[in-house]
Amino acid sequence: MKRTLIKNCRVISPECTAESLNSVYILNGKIEDIGDINAECDIVYDAGGNYLIPGLIDMNCKICEAGYENKDNLRVLSVAAAAGGYTSLTIAPNTQPIIDNKTVVDYVIQKAKNESNVNIYPYGSITKGCLGEEITEIGKMIGKGIIGISDNGAPVQNSGLLRDVLTYSRMFDIPVITNCLDKSLSDGRVINEGIISTKLGLFGSPREAEEIMVSRNIILGRYAKARLHLSNITTAFSAELIERGKKYNSELSAGTCPHYFSLTEEAAEGYNTLAKINPPLRTAADTEAIKEAIWNGTIDVIASGHTPADYDRKSVEFDLAAFGISSLETSFAVSYTCLCGENFGPDRLIEKMSTNPAKILGLKNKGIICKGYDADLAIVDFDNEYEVKGENFHSKAKYTPFEGRKVKGRVLKTFVGGKLVYDLQNNMS
Amino acid sequence: MDFKRKDFIGLIDVSAEEIKDILKTAETMKIVLSQKNKKAPYLQGKSVILLFYEKSVRAKLSYELAAQYLSANCVEIVVDDTREEALFEMGRTIEQMGGDFIIMRSPISGSAGFLAERVNASVINAGDGINENPTQALLDLLTIKELKGGFEGLKVAICGDVAGSRVARSNIWGLTRLGAEVRIAAPPTLIPNNMEEFGVKIYYDIKEACRDVDVIMSLKLQEEESYGSRLASYDEYKDFFMLDGNVISAAKPDVIVMHPGAPNRRIEIASEIVDSKKCIIDDQITNGVAVRMAILYLLSVGKGLEI
Numbered sequence: 001m002k003r004t005l006i007k008n009c010r011v012i013s014p015e016c017t018a019e020s021l022n023s024v025y026i027l028n029g030k031i032e033d034i035g036d037i038n039a040e041c042d043i044v045y046d047a048g049g050n051y052l053i054p055g056l057i058d059m060n061c062k063i064c065e066a067g068y069e070n071k072d073n074l075r076v077l078s079v080a081a082a083a084g085g086y087t088s089l090t091i092a093p094n095t096q097p098i099i100d101n102k103t104v105v106d107y108v109i110q111k112a113k114n115e116s117n118v119n120i121y122p123y124g125s126i127t128k129g130c131l132g133e134e135i136t137e138i139g140k141m142i143g144k145g146i147i148g149i150s151d152n153g154a155p156v157q158n159s160g161l162l163r164d165v166l167t168y169s170r171m172f173d174i175p176v177i178t179n180c181l182d183k184s185l186s187d188g189r190v191i192n193e194g195i196i197s198t199k200l201g202l203f204g205s206p207r208e209a210e211e212i213m214v215s216r217n218i219i220l221g222r223y224a225k226a227r228l229h230l231s232n233i234t235t236a237f238s239a240e241l242i243e244r245g246k247k248y249n250s251e252l253s254a255g256t257c258p259h260y261f262s263l264t265e266e267a268a269e270g271y272n273t274l275a276k277i278n279p280p281l282r283t284a285a286d287t288e289a290i291k292e293a294i295w296n297g298t299i300d301v302i303a304s305g306h307t308p309a310d311y312d313r314k315s316v317e318f319d320l321a322a323f324g325i326s327s328l329e330t331s332f333a334v335s336y337t338c339l340c341g342e343n344f345g346p347d348r349l350i351e352k353m354s355t356n357p358a359k360i361l362g363l364k365n366k367g368i369i370c371k372g373y374d375a376d377l378a379i380v381d382f383d384n385e386y387e388v389k390g391e392n393f394h395s396k397a398k399y400t401p402f403e404g405r406k407v408k409g410r411v412l413k414t415f416v417g418g419k420l421v422y423d424l425q426n427n428m429s
Numbered sequence: 430m431d432f433k434r435k436d437f438i439g440l441i442d443v444s445a446e447e448i449k450d451i452l453k454t455a456e457t458m459k460i461v462l463s464q465k466n467k468k469a470p471y472l473q474g475k476s477v478i479l480l481f482y483e484k485s486v487r488a489k490l491s492y493e494l495a496a497q498y499l500s501a502n503c504v505e506i507v508v509d510d511t512r513e514e515a516l517f518e519m520g521r522t523i524e525q526m527g528g529d530f531i532i533m534r535s536p537i538s539g540s541a542g543f544l545a546e547r548v549n550a551s552v553i554n555a556g557d558g559i560n561e562n563p564t565q566a567l568l569d570l571l572t573i574k575e576l577k578g579g580f581e582g583l584k585v586a587i588c589g590d591v592a593g594s595r596v597a598r599s600n601i602w603g604l605t606r607l608g609a610e611v612r613i614a615a616p617p618t619l620i621p622n623n624m625e626e627f628g629v630k631i632y633y634d635i636k637e638a639c640r641d642v643d644v645i646m647s648l649k650l651q652e653e654e655s656y657g658s659r660l661a662s663y664d665e666y667k668d669f670f671m672l673d674g675n676v677i678s679a680a681k682p683d684v685i686v687m688h689p690g691a692p693n694r695r696i697e698i699a700s701e702i703v704d705s706k707k708c709i710i711d712d713q714i715t716n717g718v719a720v721r722m723a724i725l726y727l728l729s730v731g732k733g734l735e736i
Contacts, residue, residue, distance in 0.1 A: 198621040199441070201538040201560025201598060271539035317516060319537045319558070 002042055003027055004418045009047035009379065012347050013054055013369035014355050024052060026375040029417035033371060045420070047379045050412060053350050054369050055087025055118075055376035056332060057357035059177070059255055060152070060231050060303030062324075063089065063120070065111070067096025071308045072396045077328070078116035080395040082422035084304070084329040085411040087118050087376035088357075088366065093125035094153030100125040100136045105144040117421040119376070121361065123150040123177060126165055130154040135165055142172055147361050148229075150177040157183055159216060166224035175227045175253075175360050180213035180238070181279060190319055192265040192280040200271060202318060205280050207235045214238045218245035221252055229360055231255045233299060234279050236289030243298045253360050254298065257305030258334040259325055259401070261290040267401050273314045273321035274401040277307070294352060295344050301360065302352045304331040308397030326397035330388055332380070334402060336409035346382060375418035384410035433731040436545040436552040437724050439561035440602040448603060452571050454723035455716070461498060462719055471726050472501035475529040479505040480519065481555070482535040487690055488555055488565070491714075492532050495721035501530070511537055520548040530725060533557075551728040553721075556595050564724055566599030568717040569687055570607070572709060573644055575716075576685055580607035586638045586680075588614040588672060589648030589697050592621050596689055597648055601629055614638035614670065618659035635670050640679045647672050647688045647698045663696050673699035677707065685709050 004026040011022050011034060025033040025041070033039075058081070064071040072080070081089050091108060093099035099108060099122050112120035124141040126149050128134040138149055149169065155178065156162045162178070169176050186209035191197050193204025214230055218241060221228030228249065233239060233256045242254045259277060264284050267275035275281055293299040309322035327334075332353065340346055358367025365374045385408045390399040414422035431446040440448070461469045477496040479489060489505065496503040506523075508514075516535075523531055530551045533541050538558030545552035556562040570580075577583060585604055591597045591613050598621075604611050605628045613620060614635040625631055632638035639645055653663050660666055677684060686698075686708045694700045702708055 193622050195623040195626055198623050198627070201558055201595065203559075204622060271542060315517075317511075317535075317537045317540045317543050319539075320512065 001028060002418065003039065004375070005037065005039065005041040005044045006047055006052060006377070006379070007044060008049055009052035010049070011369050012051050012350055014347055014351050021049060024369070024377070026418040029375055029419070031369060031371055031373050031375050034369070045413065050379050050381045051346065052369065053085070053346070053378050053380055054354040054367050055378050055414060055416065056085045056353045057088040057361070057363065057367060058086050058304050058306070058328070059090055059229070059301055059357045059361065060257065061089055061092065061306035061328060062308065063091045063095070064308060065095065066108070070310055074112055074115040074120070076394065076396055078118045078120070079422070080328045080393065081118045082414040082416070083394050083411065085332045085378040085380065085414055086304070086328060087378070087414060087416045088363065089118055089120055090147070090361070091120060091122040092152035093123050093150055094130050098125055098130050099123065099146070100128050100130070102137065102140040102144045105141050105146055109145050118416050121147045121363075123148050123152070125149070126151045126156055126176070127154070127161070132156050132158060132161070135161065135168070138169065138172060142174060146174070147363070148175040148177050152177070152179055155179045155181045155183065155213060159220065162217070163220050163224060166220055166226035166228065169226055170224070173227070174362070175229045177229045177231055178217050179232055180210050180217060180230055182209045182212045185209035185212070186279075190276060191268050192282050194265060194283060196265040196268060200268070207237065207282070210235055210279055211237050211241065215241050218242065218249070218252065222249045225249070225251070227251045229253045229255065231303065232257065232260075232279055232305065233290065234260045234282050234286060236286050239289050239293035239298050242293070246298070253300040253356070255301030255303050256290055256294070256299050257303055258327065258331050258338070259305065261287045261294065262334050262338045263287070263401055271318040272401070273316070273318055274325070274399055276318065276321050276323055277325050278323040291339060294339060300352065300356045302331070302335050303357070304328045306395070308395055311397070311399060314399060324397070326390070326393060326395050326400055328395060329393050330400060330402050330407070332411060333407035333409040336382065337407045375415055377415045378411050379413040381410045381412055382408060384408065386410060432727050434728065435731065437563060437728060438542045438545055438552065438554045440563045440566055440599045440606070441561065443603070443606070445606050445608075448567070448570065448607060451567060451720070451723050451727060452574055454727055455567070455571050455719040458719040458722040458726070459715070461722070462715065467498050468500060469498060470500050472496065472499040472729060475501045475729065476527055477501045477503045477530040477532065477725070478523050478528040479503070480523065480531055480533045481505065481507050482511050483556070485534060488534065491717045492555060492721050495718050495725060498718070499722055499725055501725070511535060516540060516544055517547045520544045520550070524548050524550050530728070553724060553728070559593055559595055559598070561599045562595040563599045564721050565596040565689060565717070566603050567720045567724075568713055569600055569646065570603055571716045571720055572687065572712050573685070575712070576709070577643055580604065580609045583609040583644065584612070584642040585609050585644040585646065586612045586614055586642045587646045587648065588635055588638065588670065590619045590650055591615050591624070591648065592619045593651055594648045597646070600646065601627065605629065612638045612642070616660065616666070616670070635672065636676045636679050639676050642680045642684060645672065645677070645680060645684060645686045647686065647692065649689055649691065650693050650697050667696050671695070671697060671699055672702055674701060677702065687713060690714070
């Protein structure tokens with residue numbers, strides 16, 4: 001029996017928000033009690049009056065292991081995640097080998113157990129080899145532990161195939177996570193099509209590339225009555241389509257990433273490759289619409305969109321540079337700084353970054369601070385303002401388009417199953 | 430003198446005063462070109478490296494002669510594949526061998542600026558992707574200045590594949606900055622997004638675009654197949670956008686017609702126009718050498734090289 005107490009904290013959770021100081025008593029990795037507790041404990045942490053939130057759950061990040069360990073690996077990434085307040089990560093299937101069969105799922109899960117401090121949940125690929133041609137053995141992969149299927153890295157273009165996948169997936173009760181890009185409109189394009197692409201003489205990817213697939217997927221999901229999640233939503237009209245689509249499919253959910261409501265295409269001025277991200281950063285009108293969609297509930301999830309690339313692959317000409325952003329360690333603070341205010345408290349932000357992801361992914365006992373739930377927690381100081389510096393990242397990708405930006409909302413400590421996995425003070429990892 | 434730069438990458442951030450400086454210097458260089466003995470000592474002992482990632486005949490010749498008329502050592506490197514060696518490493522190599530100027534052409538937009546940030550040598554953009562070809566635009570500007578006297582209030586129609594033309598973009602930035610009225614005539618699929626926000630007027634009817642203009646710039650079409658679904662065929666294009674006598678009749682009687690060279694006759698421009706006195710391709714070619722000499726000279730001065 002391991003008994004842990006976190007005292008002097010203000011608990012934030014959609015189910016129980018409190019301004020008064022409390023203690024959280026953790027027994028064997030689960031939250032046993034919340035309140036004014038005087039139990040005898042093995043370890044006591046003093047939160048110093050700061051807020052305690054449910055650990056963040058990332059629905060959209062690239063772990064790069066196996067196959068691309070040069071960019072990031074499980075060990076490094078789990079540290080970066082914990083530093084960002086994340087306690088659970090999903091693995092996008094486009095690793096090498098691709099997560100498209102039960103053997104790879106098995107390998108990834110075993111590896112994660114040994115090397116990661118945070119919970120790791122793999123997605124299976126929707127199609128074999130991420131090629132968009134043949135459906136994978138979803139059932140066998142679920143047997144080994146995937147919690148959803150995804151087309152990350154290779155959005156499914158064939159409507160007939162996606163319709164079958166959405167229909168077939170109903171018998172498993174798992175979410176189908178799709179990225180919305182019509183490749184005939186987006187291939188070979190490097191930034192948003194608009195005034196900046198014209199100014200820089202770069203090939204722009206139009207909004208239509210996303211919006212067409214958002215609408216197609218909504219329609220397919222509606223008739224298949226599937227648990228469909230649309231990730232990486234970036235445009236104003238996509239948000240409109242989703243709002244409408246939700247009237248017809250209560251299982252439809254949508255996600256975005258912090259950079260899609262905090263940065264615009266202008267970040268790419270001067271051929272800044274750090275702002276080369278797929279799908280591309282859009283315009284101010286879009287970022288405003290995405291924020292609105294988060295506030296009004298149209299967008300359910302904020303994921304990190306962490307897609308690290310070697311710095312060498314970023315310090316080349318714009319057309320040749322890799323897409324991607326190192327965002328695990330900035331997601332929470334950037335989101336808090338951009339979104340929270342009078343009408344959108346931190347409890348609502350926690351919904352988008354922890355509670356809703358847990359619900360969509362079917363992670364029972366996570367995403368809420370409540371008796372009986374897993375003690376995946378983070379202590380944050382919302383008033384602590386600091387400057388983002390890529391060099392301080394734990395991720396191997398030590399660069400960011402947010403460099404120098406002042407943000408609020410610092411993660412002080414992170415716990416997974418009651419165990420301390422990150423401590424800002426000791427820079428422990 | 431307002432022109433003080435290490436590199437010359439594009440016209441998008443060059444002021445009207447700087448452009449005027451360059452044109453004035455180019456006029457002086459034309460005097461050198463008209464001498465019996467075409468040699469000026471300004472770049473003696475300096476090395477000029479032509480780093481070309483694209484096939485080129487005319488531009489390379491023009492730059493090479495410009496450098497030689499100024500007494501520089503001149504070497505060319507032609508590379509087929511932009512991925513063969515990282516650009517900044519190539520730049521470093523050139524620099525270590527004593528290159529003072531790198532004149533670069535590449536299919537990648539922004540590449541000249543990228544190199545300029547990473548080497549001490551002066552970088553001249555000889556065309557980067559679909560972004561800019563600033564010296565080509567300057568030679569157009571010099572030709573216009575010689576024939577029309579100035580730019581304020583001048584009406585210029587740019588006709589053809591603007592989306593695929595780096596020289597069109599350089600011309601648009603330069604001409605608008607100098608106070609000219611710029612019009613574009615092209616099928617909508619060949620006009621870059623949001624172009625009107627940069628102060629140009631857009632036409633889908635070439636004759637309307639050319640009404641009362643002082644200058645018509647005809648652009649060179651690329652290979653027919655490269656347009657995919659953006660163009661039905663050359664044959665249909667010519668029905669709507671070929672620059673011919675009928676179109677020219679709408680312009681001012683003393684209109685001049687410009688073209689970057691090697692025109693697709695009977696497609697973008699009628700033969701009778703290419704061969705007419707209105708078409709001034711030859712002047713453009715001479716001015717190309719003068720303008721490139723001017724840029725080489727001004728960069729060497731701006732950077733504080735001993736001359």
